[in-house]
Amino acid sequence: MRNILLLFTALLFSTTLFSQIFEPIKWESNVIKESEDIYVLQFEAKLDKGWHIYSQKEVETDDIAPTATEFTFYNVEKKYELIGETTEPEGIQKYDKVFEMEIKYFEDKVLFTQKIKRLDPSLESVKAEVFFGACDDEKCLPPETMEFLLNFSNEIKRDSSSANISQIFEPIKWKSSVEQESKNIYVLQFEAKLDKGWHIYSQKEVETDDIAPTATEFTFYNEEKKYELIGETTEPEGIQKYDKVFEMEIKYFEDKVLFTQKIKRLDLSLEKVKAEVFFGICDDERCLAPEVVEFNLNLSNNSTSDSSTSVISSEDLVKSKALNVDIKGWNKFPKEDVKDQSYLKIFVLGFLGGLIALLTPCVFPMIPLTVSFFTKGAKNRKKGMMNAILYGFFIFGIYLLLSLPFHLLDSLDPEILNNISTNVTLNVIFFVIFIVFAISFFGYFEITLPASWSNKMDSKATSVGGVLGIFFMALTLALVSFSCTGPILGSLLGGSLSSDGGAVQLSFGMGGFGLALALPFALFALFPNWLNNLPKSGGWLNSVKVVLGFIELALAFKFLSNADLVEHWGILKREIFIGLWIVIGLGLGLYLFGKIRFRHDGPIQKLNLTRIVIGVATFAFVVYLVPGLTNTKYANLKLLSGFPPPLFYSIYEKETHGPLGLNAYTDFEKGVAAAKKHSKPIMIDFTGWACVNCRKMEEQVWSNPEITKILKDDYVLISLYVDDREKLKKEDRFKFLKSSGNIKSINTVGDKWATFQTLNFQNNSQPYYVLLDSEMNLLNTTTAYTPDENEYLKWLQEGITNFAKK
Template sequence: MKYFWTLILLFTTILTTQAQVFGTANNSQIADPIEWEARIDKHTDSTATLIFNAILDKGWHLYSQEVDEDGPIPTTFTFTKTEGIELIGEMQEPDVPAIFDEVFGMDIKFFKNEAEFRQEIRILDPEATVEVEVEFMVCDDEQCLPPDTVPFQISMSNNEAVQGYGDLDLSEKDREQTAALDIDIQGWEAYEPEEEEGSGYMTIFLLGFVGGLIALLTPCVFPMIPLTVSFFTKGAKTRKKGLVNAILYGVFIFLIYLLLSVPFHLLDNIAPEILNNISTNTTLNIAFFVIFIVFAFSFFGYYEITLPSSWSSRMDDKASSFGGIVGIFFMAITLALVSFSCTGPILGSLLGGSLTTDGGAMQLSFGMGGFGLALALPFALFALFPNWLNSLPKSGGWLNTVKVVLGFIELGLAFKFLSNADLVEHWGILKREIFIGIWILIAIGLMLYLFGLIRFPHDGPKQKISKVRFGLGTLTLVFVIYLLPGLTNTGFANLKLLSGFPPPLFYSIYDKPTEGPLGLKAYKDWEKGLEAAREENKPILLDFTGWACVNCRKMEEQVWSNPEVYEIIKNDYILVSLYVDDKVNLPEDEQFNYLRDKGGIKKIRTIGDKWATFQTVNFKNNSQPFYVLLDPNVNLLNPPVGYTPNEKEYLNWLREGLNKFEAVGIN
């Protein structure tokens, strides 16, 4: 138990760094495994068949039009212009049997190699032009590509089918504003982006591992360790057999938690923005806020969140009836189900933490793997060294203390999600000082609990406060004292150790000279920033950021606050900060339909829509923070960078761009 407070402190510290993903551009190749063709087959002057052929690369498949709601995206044909024709019946597709899909858990019809779809029509106007959109999704054995749309125009007069949208599909304004998003950056072709992934994965793996260690110290899991290990080591005919069974049990625990992330990989491939943009989605952030509040009060002991008892009973019965390796597997599932009331909230924190980063489902897999490994290790280690069981502390009231402390941590994290929603919607209900004030109240509540001044339903008889508990209470008091300057309008309000969690410094109840980070003047519109750069003949620091971007706040409050970095940004650059998650609607005359390169329309309705698309179009990157140095003629001064926590490295990058600007000279 002497390491208990260290684990809690480490868990809290890692939570503050859980979103570290070193933002770099990726030179990823775009997979395009399907080709569509269309033609018209006339039977008479008044009847014809529209034929749509899908040709697939080896290993890929296309889904049927008949797919249940809970399954993949079906192939859908939408006739957007049918003047002059009449559809006869429904679109016909190849008759293939449905095959059970293990990922979706259902029978699904899909096509391999090639599929032909046929629609009978009656021609009412021989000069008519039909317009059709085909929406579809293709998958192979490892991934699914995002849903895509292919448009066709089919002319009755010359029997031709042309892929693409007609001139009338986009207004003149749409075409102009689509073209305006591409600013034709000079020098971009010389930039070779490098992939850099390992740091983010290791961070989330450590987060999951520490979360698993904390879960071991909860009442649902800790008492199971000696019982389960004794069952394997003493119940087996030989020590070797018991050892193998215990290790298998640990392996299965690890695999079960790892497999829980598999559905998110499918979701990530179907619609990557669902995972990458959780941190900017108002509804999802509010949902996480409510869930974390529910988790917190569950840990406080006011109720228990449990899965249906019939599930664990069924798994237990299967474990007993099967025996052997299969029985051990079902025992591992039983542990996962029975311990859910304690592990569920920790897994919820892990889910929220990993999916709000750019790593998406892969980071979740690393996190779940770390969590499962931490839970599994004791069963294998204590089986290898059974004498260690004697050194385990006995179960007791300290286990409930662990749960309550975790409840306070969950409560603090809940308000982070509410803050994300508040920031992107600009509600103004959780300004920085209010957020910090709530955290101070939560920390005071934790401190009072640890000092024994408040109690919760499952606390045992009141006893003398232990040294560990007193030490944790003292650390919490220090934390409260550290937070207090955050309530002021002084230079001490920048709580660097918490950068990324509270709202930005300029989102304040106090009047600030500018709405830029650290009081810097920041243009939030590309055109206005470019105009200022040309007037002042200064280079541009283009900052792709987000209201709910943790690493963006860390860069601003830990790196930009460095005096040298701050001065060079303030005096030598025009700062243009574009918020890609801003949910405020654009003025109606600035909203438009963006025509993607491969076809398909993206509706640009909010400020975030515009700048996120602007970043993707020009820099082939969608991670934040992302920094670009440009001169007023839109020449790239040096390679862009992402999250760069090293102050000297970032300062050298700024100086390199400035030196290049001064050497070339702009008139």
């Protein structure tokens, strides 16, 4: 069941991939020893220009007021005591026109301090958190919680902002406990505390094919059969109501919820039970990505513990801290904003997809029939025109609405979408789906939605009438035409899954698609004489479907290639991939020239100009692909960069991780050691096996002779693949400690480098390039996808110049 949920989540969250984290405030913490047992905890906030945070002094008012800064110190075991209150500087006090009151706030930099007395000498660290809101002159960000772990033994300044990079907003905290009911009967308890406004869903699964909330699911690891579960995991009654977002009855819990599982111990040597919970949480506006929290429940002491501390070891803690390499020089070289793909480009691509859909047998014949229905069936021509335009508007709106769930569910862990987009199972599923789409377009069967859906919509369109009736007519068209539009929409979704866009990008694509479908109905209603110029329906419509089938077949292998690259199966090397495309291209060309026929094709009496032009273009494309099969300098097919596997994933040579024959280290520590040895600067290349823009940079920009020479001779290149699913050695795997106390399992190479990038550079997009010296000093502004060769060359040269100065 979890795999199904993960797949569903992947489809919903795929379009928010590679979004950049925006934080106008950075926190640092520090511990100063004042005397034997007296310590001063310091919390310094550095704010971007124009931003401010507010005083701790709360404003006693029932009106809207700014979010007061609030510190909390966790001292459950009473190992220390607070001396006085948390202090703050004078700050700025003025009348605020927005809040209409006197407020006190801080700009630029502010230091809060809290003095404590250590009562227990064994105390090594203090856990604290600050709740705050940040505003500028135009807007305020949602209040946020930052957590700190202040270490006494080292008394070293610890940059908590670095830790915060991996801490995405977490409005839920889990605790576990064990109660012994009798000699071998135990009750395992899992308590979830939720921030105000957030809720978690019941374990009861919703049996529906529609979008549904993520059910809570517990898993108990019992490979050695040392215990047995007694009954199911119980939960309280909760709240049951109709949810407008999911359009169904749902059951959820707010504030606090306790789940319990009774077990019987069969082996007296059993001391711990390992369990995990898979869950999703939402508020009234958004949902966070489903998450897994692990527990280790100790049966011997029956104590309550925070789930994070029950599964993290001191060794894991050391490895977690080791990922933070303390990058210096951000004040000299600020991070470059990673720009989203052009929304206009995505809109145009969606529009083109809609135009293609218009030429399919499911849609094209509907144009004259529907327009004639509106223009001739109305009381007057003006009314008919308005109805047809409204019909087109509803078609546009329906496809635009399909992207709304992506906006509701786009608050994510910055690495989870990268994991989802490169998920092997998901890519293989897309491969199978596209193969099925292709076979459908070839005419061997049709993919249709249940007839009851379209019949129901059609009956409503007939019975309701008026504006609502027109809406149901538009919805009927969308359902009836699914067998032709579905594969095209699947291509749009699949393309968004592996791109750097977000929910907004998908909306632009869906909007373009809907607009292309809607325009003919409005335009032909305005100019009905144009209907006479439309070509008649016939065998050419089926030919369009078959051509689309060949295209779907070619795209299918892109998804299989993604899975092959990530898992290093070696079944789709570059030359094999290109060979398959050549075969598909030859098949398409032969079809266009009438040498191949499918089930619904009639005999071609005479080749028309369109088939000849497209057929010649297809064969020309096949000729262009042929050098890609060779081991020559012409094998770099720059026009296709990002689609075939990279040049170095080849049958002609042993696989390396360096494109264009470059020597690239795939381990950060080894790369830094080489840079020290050879006294060279470092270029970190955060990349991915399934990253299209990474391949474009390598094959279109890095292939420039000057750039290749610089990368080869003047830099130590470190390529870190954030989507590499290769398992780390057992001794290298660990639990990464988030600043919130929750953990992330670092099991693969990709897990490690994705966390490393987010932690140190507050960025999780690829490609992403960083120039450093071996002491972790920045040499230049970080950069991302830069298709301009001259601009990228200048960036590299500037890094060398700055390195020489150091």
